[in-house]
Amino acid sequence: MNYIKTQVEGNYNIFPSYLNRHNTLFGGQLLYWVDEIMGLVIRKYTDIPFVTASIDNYQFIKPVPKEDMVTIKSYISGIGTKSLEIFVELSSFNHTNRETKLIGLCFATFCIRKDFDFNNKTLEQVTYENELPLLVSSGYNSRKKGDFSYRNFAKQYEEIFNNLEGIK
Numbered sequence: 384m385n386y387i388k389t390q391v392e393g394n395y396n397i398f399p400s401y402l403n404r405h406n407t408l409f410g411g412q413l414l415y416w417v418d419e420i421m422g423l424v425i426r427k428y429t430d431i432p433f434v435t436a437s438i439d440n441y442q443f444i445k446p447v448p449k450e451d452m453v454t455i456k457s458y459i460s461g462i463g464t465k466s467l468e469i470f471v472e473l474s475s476f477n478h479t480n481r482e483t484k485l486i487g488l489c490f491a492t493f494c495i496r497k498d499f500d501f502n503n504k505t506l507e508q509v510t511y512e513n514e515l516p517l518l519v520s521s522g523y524n525s526r527k528k529g530d531f532s533y534r535n536f537a538k539q540y541e542e543i544f545n546n547l548e549g550i551k
Contacts, residue, residue: 384428386509386516390458391423397449408447413473414438417489420457421469425493428459428467429506432496436466439526441489442537451475453486458516459509461523465501466494468526470519472544485544488537490526514543 395416403409418435425433447453453475460470473487495501511520518540525531 384507384509386458386460386511386520389424389428389509390456391420391427392457393420393455395453395455397447397451397453399449402449405446406449408449408451408453410443413447413453413487414441416453416455417441417457417471417473417491420455421471421491421493424457424459424469425467428509431501431506432499433467433493434496436492436494439468439490439492440533441487442533443487444537444541445475445484445486447475447486448477450479451477454483460490460516460519461526462506462508463527464506466492467506468492468523472515472540474544483548485541488533488540490533515540515547518543 393416397408401408401412421435453473455471455473457469457471459467461468469491471487471489471491472485473489474483475486476483511517522531522536
């Protein structure tokens with residue numbers, strides 16, 4: 384299955400009740416939206432009941448001012464035997480200056496619900512294309528082993544993201 388078939392994208396306005404004392408988007412609101420989008424990714428991938436096992440890493444890259452709109456793109460970034468990893472890219476768009484910026488990155492692990500009789504079936508593998516999804520998926524095994532620098536990844540991802548945004 385191509386990763387595009389698992390991808391979900393959501394767009395969000397920022398309302399005053401979502402702001403923190405700095406007049407930027409409250410991080411907890413972002414995490415709420417992220418978990419919601421990741422659940423939809425699972426639903427696109429399979430009817431097997433999965434639950435959130437962990438948010439493995441979230442990188443807050445830039446604050447989001449109240450004037451911006453948030454876009455969250457998410458897809459499956461790795462498949463295990465009874466678990467999978469989901470990647471989330473968060474960006475914001477400012478309608479005044481017409482700029483898009485990367486505001487966050489997230490990796491989370493979902494596992495099959497314990498009461499589900501899986502009977503040692505295999506989960507369908509996912510394939511990747513394009514520069515950013517290939518970068519994301521190539522680090523899956525390192526992330527599973529705990530041998531991965533999320534901060535270095537975020538810097539590399541942001542550089543490629545900015546170059547791609549400059550083309551548009």
